[in-house]
Amino acid sequence: MMINxxxxxxxxxxxxxxxxxxxxGMLNAMFECQGILTDVDQDWPRNLPKEDLDxxxxxxxxxxxWLDHIINQNSAGNSLPRSKYLGEWMQHFEWGLLPYAxxxxxxxxxxxxRLVKVMGVHGTxxxxxxxxxxxxx
Amino acid sequence: xxVLSLNANKGLIKHMGDLLEADVVLCQEPYPHAEDNSDNxxxxxxxxxxxxxxxxLTLSKEPHDVLHLSEYLILTEHADGTILGNVYIHxxxxxxxxxxxxxxxxxxxxxxxxxxxxxxGDWNMAPSKDDGWNGEKHSTYTTKFExxxxxxxxxxxxxxxxxxxxxxxxxxxxxxRGKLISFRCDxxxxxSENWSLTYDHGTRKGSGPADHSMLMLRRRY
Numbered sequence: 001m002m003i004n005x006x007x008x009x010x011x012x013x014x015x016x017x018x019x020x021x022x023x024x025g026m027l028n029a030m031f032e033c034q035g036i037l038t039d040v041d042q043d044w045p046r047n048l049p050k051e052d053l054d055x056x057x058x059x060x061x062x063x064x065x066w067l068d069h070i071i072n073q074n075s076a077g078n079s080l081p082r083s084k085y086l087g088e089w090m091q092h093f094e095w096g097l098l099p100y101a102x103x104x105x106x107x108x109x110x111x112x113x114r115l116v117k118v119m120g121v122h123g124t125x126x127x128x129x130x131x132x133x134x135x136x137x
Numbered sequence: 138x139x140v141l142s143l144n145a146n147k148g149l150i151k152h153m154g155d156l157l158e159a160d161v162v163l164c165q166e167p168y169p170h171a172e173d174n175s176d177n178x179x180x181x182x183x184x185x186x187x188x189x190x191x192x193x194l195t196l197s198k199e200p201h202d203v204l205h206l207s208e209y210l211i212l213t214e215h216a217d218g219t220i221l222g223n224v225y226i227h228x229x230x231x232x233x234x235x236x237x238x239x240x241x242x243x244x245x246x247x248x249x250x251x252x253x254x255x256x257x258g259d260w261n262m263a264p265s266k267d268d269g270w271n272g273e274k275h276s277t278y279t280t281k282f283e284x285x286x287x288x289x290x291x292x293x294x295x296x297x298x299x300x301x302x303x304x305x306x307x308x309x310x311x312x313x314r315g316k317l318i319s320f321r322c323d324x325x326x327x328x329s330e331n332w333s334l335t336y337d338h339g340t341r342k343g344s345g346p347a348d349h350s351m352l353m354l355r356r357r358y
Binding site for chain 1: 146147166169171227228229230231232233271276277278311313314316318348
């Protein structure tokens with residue numbers, strides 16, 4: 001599905017993408033707690049090349065589609081077994097997505113809103129506004 | 138020659154006692170790097186010859202020549218002709234950020250370097266799948282592209298990843314909600330005929346700020 005043909009909203013669900021991006025979000029939060037990421041370029045991620053952003057979007061989209069697939073009540077994947085850690089993994093994943101959603105174009109904001117919605121169905125609160133320390137606790 | 142490599146987690150000054158016996162110290166994150174403190178290195182470590190950037194500090198008892206100086210690599214030539222590289226791959230927020238630093242090292246070596254004896258430091262990557270763990274699973278943090286660039290560096294220099302030739306050991310371990318995350322990301326690349334590697338895990342278990350193990354490298358002749 002596309003909105004006004006502007007950006008892709010569905011793709012093949014990828015559990016692997018979710019696992020990878022969730023781990024990256026968790027490690028980024030850890031590095032931030034240690035003060036290692038305080039000196040990251042202030043223009044990031046706005047200064048990333050369009051091709052890189054397209055790849056990153058596709059990655060996050062495939063992960064959110066997988067979450068939709070296993071969590072949404074009308075989805076065929078809803079009955080699949082889930083890890084008891086899925087909630088915290090989604091919060092780590094959200095931490096990784098937030099910089100794109102807060103400083104880039106509408107498609108990342110929309111993807112974040114969709115993630116928050118699916119997290120809500122699962123009963124996991126959004127970590128928007130939390131500190132890195134609160135995210136990894 | 139004895140070389141020690143340590144990510145000091147922004148507190149090298151508290152670890153100097155561990156480093157006294159070394160001829161050369163390759164340190165990553167020697168001091169807080171929110172600001173560039175490299176100009177202060179010679180004041181902080183007056184007993185050594187020093188070369189520094191924001192993230193790296195090379196100290197030696199004898200004078201050394203600087204062959205390359207960047208945020209991710211200091212290459213120095215020492216009194217006996219040994220060429221040592223001190224490496225820090227900044228983790229950034231994506232694998233692409235780390236890969237771009239590896240690419241720059243690769244291009245520099247391809248273009249300007251005819252010989253390196255040792256490349257050591259905190260590479261912020263698991264060079265093979267087995268080198269990174271997220272709980273009971275292999276870590277997915279390091280991308281295939283990073284691994285291919287790392288392999289390219291090995292191929293180009295003819296060096297070996299010494300840690301892959303000895304019993305596996307994590308050089309950093311963290312617990313997050315009871316789950317252990319561990320990596321062998323402090324790596325030393327050298328000719329195994331000439332160099333030996335052992336780890337000192339005490340640096341991350343003691344009272345100092347370091348959360349990485351120290352690499353202890355000895356040249357055999």
